[in-house]
Amino acid sequence: MARGDRTTLADVAADAGVSVSTASLAFSGAGPVAPKTREKVLASAARLGYRGPDPVARSLRRGETGVIAVVVGDRLQRSFSDPVSTQTLDGIAQELGERGLGLLLVPSDTFGDVPPLLRHGAMDAAIIAGLSAPGDPALRALRERGVPVVCIEATRRDASTVEIQDRAGTAELTGELVALGHTRIAVITLPFGPQRHRRFFDPAGDVRPAYTPTRNRWAGVRDAGVLPVLAVEPATSLVDEGVACGRMLLDRPDRPTAVVAASDLLAAGVLLAARDLGLRVPEDVSVAGFDGVDLPWLAPDVLTSVTQPLTEKGRTAARAAAALAAGEKPRHHLLPVTLRTGTTTGPAPR
Amino acid sequence: MARGDRTTLADVAADAGVSVSTASLAFSGAGPVAPKTREKVLASAARLGYRGPDPVARSLRRGETGVIAVVVGDRLQRSFSDPVSTQTLDGIAQELGERGLGLLLVPSDTFGDVPPLLRHGAMDAAIIAGLSAPGDPALRALRERGVPVVCIEATRRDASTVEIQDRAGTAELTGELVALGHTRIAVITLPFGPQRHRRFFDPAGDVRPAYTPTRNRWAGVRDAGVLPVLAVEPATSLVDEGVACGRMLLDRPDRPTAVVAASDLLAAGVLLAARDLGLRVPEDVSVAGFDGVDLPWLAPDVLTSVTQPLTEKGRTAARAAAALAAGEKPRHHLLPVTLRTGTTTGPAPR
DNA sequence: GTGAAAGCGCTAACAG
DNA sequence: CTGTTAGCGCTTTCAC
Numbered sequence: 001m002a003r004g005d006r007t008t009l010a011d012v013a014a015d016a017g018v019s020v021s022t023a024s025l026a027f028s029g030a031g032p033v034a035p036k037t038r039e040k041v042l043a044s045a046a047r048l049g050y051r052g053p054d055p056v057a058r059s060l061r062r063g064e065t066g067v068i069a070v071v072v073g074d075r076l077q078r079s080f081s082d083p084v085s086t087q088t089l090d091g092i093a094q095e096l097g098e099r100g101l102g103l104l105l106v107p108s109d110t111f112g113d114v115p116p117l118l119r120h121g122a123m124d125a126a127i128i129a130g131l132s133a134p135g136d137p138a139l140r141a142l143r144e145r146g147v148p149v150v151c152i153e154a155t156r157r158d159a160s161t162v163e164i165q166d167r168a169g170t171a172e173l174t175g176e177l178v179a180l181g182h183t184r185i186a187v188i189t190l191p192f193g194p195q196r197h198r199r200f201f202d203p204a205g206d207v208r209p210a211y212t213p214t215r216n217r218w219a220g221v222r223d224a225g226v227l228p229v230l231a232v233e234p235a236t237s238l239v240d241e242g243v244a245c246g247r248m249l250l251d252r253p254d255r256p257t258a259v260v261a262a263s264d265l266l267a268a269g270v271l272l273a274a275r276d277l278g279l280r281v282p283e284d285v286s287v288a289g290f291d292g293v294d295l296p297w298l299a300p301d302v303l304t305s306v307t308q309p310l311t312e313k314g315r316t317a318a319r320a321a322a323a324l325a326a327g328e329k330p331r332h333h334l335l336p337v338t339l340r341t342g343t344t345t346g347p348a349p350r
Numbered sequence: 351m352a353r354g355d356r357t358t359l360a361d362v363a364a365d366a367g368v369s370v371s372t373a374s375l376a377f378s379g380a381g382p383v384a385p386k387t388r389e390k391v392l393a394s395a396a397r398l399g400y401r402g403p404d405p406v407a408r409s410l411r412r413g414e415t416g417v418i419a420v421v422v423g424d425r426l427q428r429s430f431s432d433p434v435s436t437q438t439l440d441g442i443a444q445e446l447g448e449r450g451l452g453l454l455l456v457p458s459d460t461f462g463d464v465p466p467l468l469r470h471g472a473m474d475a476a477i478i479a480g481l482s483a484p485g486d487p488a489l490r491a492l493r494e495r496g497v498p499v500v501c502i503e504a505t506r507r508d509a510s511t512v513e514i515q516d517r518a519g520t521a522e523l524t525g526e527l528v529a530l531g532h533t534r535i536a537v538i539t540l541p542f543g544p545q546r547h548r549r550f551f552d553p554a555g556d557v558r559p560a561y562t563p564t565r566n567r568w569a570g571v572r573d574a575g576v577l578p579v580l581a582v583e584p585a586t587s588l589v590d591e592g593v594a595c596g597r598m599l600l601d602r603p604d605r606p607t608a609v610v611a612a613s614d615l616l617a618a619g620v621l622l623a624a625r626d627l628g629l630r631v632p633e634d635v636s637v638a639g640f641d642g643v644d645l646p647w648l649a650p651d652v653l654t655s656v657t658q659p660l661t662e663k664g665r666t667a668a669r670a671a672a673a674l675a676a677g678e679k680p681r682h683h684l685l686p687v688t689l690r691t692g693t694t695t696g697p698a699p700r
Numbered sequence: 701g702t703g704a705a706a707g708c709g710c711t712a713a714c715a716g
Numbered sequence: 717c718t719g720t721t722a723g724c725g726c727t728t729t730c731a732c
Contacts, residue, residue, distance in 0.1 A: 006496075006725090008724095008725055008726085009725065009726065010725075010726090018702075018703085019702065019703045019704075020703090020704095020725090020726080020727095021702075021703060021704080021705095021727075021728075022701080022702055022703070024726070024727060024728085025701095025702090025727090028727080030727090030728095031701090031728090032701055032702090033701070033702085034701060034702085037701080037702080051469075051494065051495050051496070052469070052470060053470075053725075053726065053727090054410075054724090054725055054726070055470055055471060055472040056406060056409045056410045056415060056472050056724085056725080056726090057410055057708090057724070057725035057726040057727090058725080058726060058727075059406045059472070059708095059726095060404075060406045060407055060410050060708050060709070060710090060724085060725080060726075060727095061707085061708055061725080061726050061727045061728080062708085062726090062727070063708070065406060065472075066471075067454070067472075070455075075440065076436060076439055076440040076443050077433070077436050077437050077440040077661075080430045080436040080439070080440075081433075081436070083427070083431075086426060086427050086430040086431070087427050089426055089430070090425065090426040090427040090430075093426050093455065093457050094457075097457060097465055097467075100466050100467070102454050102456075102467050102471050102472075103454065103455045103456075104417070104452050104453065104454055104455075105420075105443065105453045105454075105455045106452075106453075107443050107447060115447055116450050117447075117450065117452050119402070120402060120403075120405055121405060121416075121452050122405040122406050122409065122415075122417075122452075122472075144401065145401045146356075146401070239646060239647055240646050243646075268647075272647065272649075296589060296590050296593075297589055297618075297622065297647055299622075311427075356709090358708095358709055358710085359709065359710065359711095360709075360710090368718075368719085369718065369719045369720075370709090370710080370711090370719090371710095371711075371712080371718075371719065371720080371721095372717085372718055372719070374710070374711060374712090375711090375717095375718090378711080380711090380712090381712090381717090382717055382718090383717070383718085384717060384718085387717080387718080403709075403710065403711090404708090404709050404710070406708085406709080406710090407708070407709035407710040407711090407724090408709080408710060408711075409710095409724095410708090410709080410710075410711095410724050410725070410726090411709080411710050411711045411712080411723085411724050412710090412711070412712095412724085413724070701732105702731105702732085703730100703731085703732080704730090704731085704732095705728100705729095705730090705731100706727105706728090706729085706730100707726100707727095707728095708725105708726090708727090709724105710723100710724090711722105711723095711724090712721100712722090712723095713720105713721085713722085714719105714720085714721085714722105715718100715719085715720075715721095716717100716718085716719080716720095
């Protein structure tokens with residue numbers, strides 16, 4: 001509400017010569033009101049320039065705000081460079097919009113300080129849309145306030161969750177590569193946790209990333225019976241980073257014949273790096289990604305990838321949040337993925 | 351707030367053996383409270399699991415919500431494919447975050463139905479971040495409610511505005527091309543208005559796009575003394591569209607020697623189209639854009655462009671919204687641009 | 701079908 | 717420094 005001297009329901013009621021309660025009913029429609037009376041009230045409202053019930057007062061009275069907070073990565077410019085984020089957010093926004101719920105966008109890293117809004121903002125529930133590691137302070141802050149939470153791509157008790165078949169999807173994808181005869185396969189994972197750095201790691205070692213999808217997609221590779229010849233943890237899941245990781249993997253004598261990247265953006269980067277190094281894809285090296293996002297600027301290539309239903313993921317999360325706000329119990333959702341064979345994978349070179 | 355039986359300030363006050371008002375002061379810090387008393391109150395709060403004042407009640411009492419609505423294009427996935435949008439939003443989010451204000455994200459086209467949230471949502475002010483044409487129903491709805499509005503890149507009375515030097519910047523850029531000897535220059539504008547379509551239009555005709563930046567950037571071209579040999583209105587300002595427009599312009603015998611696109615994304619598309627047609631840039635054709643966004647996947651090319659301060663634009667809009675919410679009068683802001691000479695422009699071929 | 705009354709949880713005068 | 721008092725604007729029993 002704009003500050004200042006609004007006309008209130010009481011003014012309207014007075015003008016119409018009815019009681020406030022009757023005027024209220026005329027607006028909300030809840031309860032029996034004589035058509036004539038309603039007309040009168042509406043007319044008075046129009047005359048006085050009354051814009052309908054004050055949302056804040058209504059919220060206070062009804063005990064609900066109609067607002068769902070959506071927590072995304074701290075740097076929007078970065079988060080939103082990833083179609084995975086934007087498409088998910090789009091799904092959330094669509095579903096919330098259709099339900100008349102508000103979307104409070106809260107940028108917050110899942111480590112470090114929690115923005116005051118998360119502690120004090122008005123909300124009925126929250127969706128943590130960015131990657132969230134165990135002990136996530138944002139999640140903790142929300143819990144302490146008693147705000148019900150939906151986590152996307154994170155395994156949590158006491159919260160609703162929306163996940164996809166990361167593990168099975170990656171296993172299937174990797175299996176395809178094996179079937180094509182590849183034995184020297186390299187992997188680029190997702191970032192392991194909040195402290196981001198680019199590095200080789202020992203694929204035979206004890207690999208336990210804090211982030212759930214990172215862990216699951218890695219497990220999927222192993223499920224396919226593959227022990228990567230090289231494994232890189234990237235600092236982010238963006239194109240630039242894919243280029244950098246691609247160089248590390250491809251610009252060496254013992255380069256692999258196939259690279260499985262845990263995201264399409266990373267895979268796209270690898271593709272660019274390969275082109276830059278004069279390698280043909282897929283003749284010299286196969287490249288596969290994950291997410292199934294649309295990357296038109298990669299044309300004429302189309303990434304071989306695992307397609308996940310991003311918009312539906314967002315919608316599911318939004319529905320889950322609405323359900324929690326309505327007092328339902330937390331639930332866990334698992335969405336299916338499908339393999340998409342593009343132009344970037346082929347038989348292993350001999 | 352989660353629904354249900356919260357413990358309230360009254361409970362805490364009772365437990366601590368003080369009055370509600372004192373307890374309130376202990377939390378807000380406004381007003382003198384004996385340190386000891388404060389301790390007592392805080393202790394009681396902790397014991398009872400009190401999470402601090404209910405934001406809704408506080409809003410009702412104070413008459414302000416601490417929420418700024420940000421209106422963006424209807425399809426987030428599309429809007430956020432444009433770095434111009436995301437970077438601006440990032441600026442808005444940064445500034446609002448620092449001020450402890452909430453960001454209510456409202457996807458809405460600037461024509462057609464207005465989402466209920468805009469009519470009934472709780473907010474102190476709104477920023478219309480997408481392109482907005484005169485008569486924009488979202489703007490009108492906000493006005494009717496008495497919500498103060500900030501428009502980005504749109505000229506409006508009764509609203510604060512944040513604009514950049516679209517016209518002068520484009521004129522300078524076009525001037526460079528002229529200086530390089532180009533005489534056959536083609537132009538791709540921004541979309542003219544809400545009804546989007548791709549088409550050639552008569553550059554010598556009466557050109558009056560509804561969208562302010564479209565109008566101003568076109569005017570800038572003319573200011574440079576250039577009458578384009580070909581002019582295209584694009585349906586969107588995205589890469590795909592740039593490719594399509596680029597084809598229309600370059601795949602013909604009388605092709606121009608330079609293309610000025612009104613956005614970097616469009617220019618990037620033209621570049622891709624040129625590469626695809628086997629044209630060398632800038633030897634065969636020069637390509638220039640506008641916005642100065644970072645397009646790493648265009649490497650090794652860097653677009654010649656006009657750089658606008660996108661993050662600052664967002665921050666300025668957010669500050670303006672906060673000012674309006676605080677009761678200040680609308681103001682108009684104009685931000686400077688700078689020319690960035692990249693690798694995509696060169697002397698006109700003979 | 702309509703009205704009176706009781707708050708939702710908090711803050712801000714104003715007294716003491 | 718602390719307590720009393722009065723609402724913010726609305727919805728919702730509950731009588732009539």
